[in-house]
Amino acid sequence: MQSISRRGLVLSAAAAGAAFGLDGTLEIISPAHAQKADMMEKGFSKFKVGDATVTTVYDGIWEKAHDAGFIKNASLDETKSALKAVGHTDDFVPIPFTITVVEMGGKTIMFDSGTGGQTGGPKAGLLAKQNLAKAGIDAAKISTIVVTHFHGDHIFGLMAKDTNAQTFPNAEIVLPEAEYKFWADEGVLAKLDPGRQGLAKRVQATFPTWKNVKQVADGKDAIAGVRAINSNGHTPGHTSYLIGSGANQLIISGDITNIPALFVKNPEWQAVFDQDAALAVKSRRAIFDQAIADKAVVTGYHWGLPGAGTIQKDGNGYALVPVTSM
Numbered sequence: 271m272q273s274i275s276r277r278g279l280v281l282s283a284a285a286a287g288a289a290f291g292l293d294g295t296l297e298i299i300s301p302a303h304a305q306k307a308d309m310m311e312k313g314f315s316k317f318k319v320g321d322a323t324v325t326t327v328y329d330g331i332w333e334k335a336h337d338a339g340f341i342k343n344a345s346l347d348e349t350k351s352a353l354k355a356v357g358h359t360d361d362f363v364p365i366p367f368t369i370t371v372v373e374m375g376g377k378t379i380m381f382d383s384g385t386g387g388q389t390g391g392p393k394a395g396l397l398a399k400q401n402l403a404k405a406g407i408d409a410a411k412i413s414t415i416v417v418t419h420f421h422g423d424h425i426f427g428l429m430a431k432d433t434n435a436q437t438f439p440n441a442e443i444v445l446p447e448a449e450y451k452f453w454a455d456e457g458v459l460a461k462l463d464p465g466r467q468g469l470a471k472r473v474q475a476t477f478p479t480w481k482n483v484k485q486v487a488d489g490k491d492a493i494a495g496v497r498a499i500n501s502n503g504h505t506p507g508h509t510s511y512l513i514g515s516g517a518n519q520l521i522i523s524g525d526i527t528n529i530p531a532l533f534v535k536n537p538e539w540q541a542v543f544d545q546d547a548a549l550a551v552k553s554r555r556a557i558f559d560q561a562i563a564d565k566a567v568v569t570g571y572h573w574g575l576p577g578a579g580t581i582q583k584d585g586n587g588y589a590l591v592p593v594t595s596m
């Protein structure tokens with residue numbers, strides 16, 4: 271069973287607007303914000319979904335400078351006021367990195383791998399440096415690493431900075447088939463702008479030569495009990511994962527949205543990171559609607575801590591109701 275923060279539930283529900291005579295859509299309030307700062311300091315959150323123990327591990331934050339092109343269909347002013355509305359600074363866009371680790375059936379399964387301190391600025395890289403250990407997870411005991419997509423902030427943690435040597439040589443690594451097909455194709459270089467060619471080259475220099483790698487197709491199991499769900503758009507093979515059934519479902523959503531203040535609230539907003547923006551919006555809504563229907567707990571890679579919650583409708587968008595940590 272998931273447990274839900276009573277305060278989060280009350281204040282994020284659309285009903286809160288009616289209760290307090292407001293017109294809308296409170297998502298986070300400042301005491302909750304103070305709690306969040308404590309969580310980042312701690313470095314992880316833990317909660318249960320059914321028999322699985324879920325740990326979200328904080329890999330740090332990218333304080334991204336504002337840039338008018340960041341969101342195609344929202345102005346800088348709209349972006350700043352959406353940040354302010356939930357108590358974020360509007361000096362920059364705060365983009366955290368949060369890795370989901372699931373312990374179930376005697377296995378430790380990690381979803382994506384963190385930045386490896388190789389992208390996302392000087393405040394990223396805390397997973398390897400300290401927070402995995404702080405969360406009580408022995409890196410050597412991670413049995414499987416399941417990848418959502420091949421952006422650097424999700425896969426560089428698998429590769430040593432200068433040598434590309436494997437950081438987790440003893441883990442099985444599961445990659446989405448469609449994502450692999452796109453990035454590992456030598457012909458892709460000609461299709462990518464120069465800024466993304468380096469990433470394709472790095473993928474091609476690593477995964478195809480690694481022996482502990484396998485691929486998973488949409489709708490199939492990455493490993494027993496972890497089903498791949500097509501959520502393409504952010505990248506051509508972006509994939510989310512579903513664990514559990516009935517009343518106890520967990521969706522590892524990956525990057526179906528970037529930060530909640532902007533993109534859970536405004537699912538139509540199109541971040542420059544979304545390769546096929548229209549498809550990304552469609553996938554975002556499909557995953558969130560599935561999560562609402564199934565009362566699933568969802569984790570998001572750029573959701574900070576606890577980095578997980580249930581989803582509610584909120585106007586034309588959605589609200590994230592954070593889980594309560596153990």
Ligand SMILES: [Zn+2]
Nearest residue numbers: 421423525571
């Ligand atoms: Zn990302």
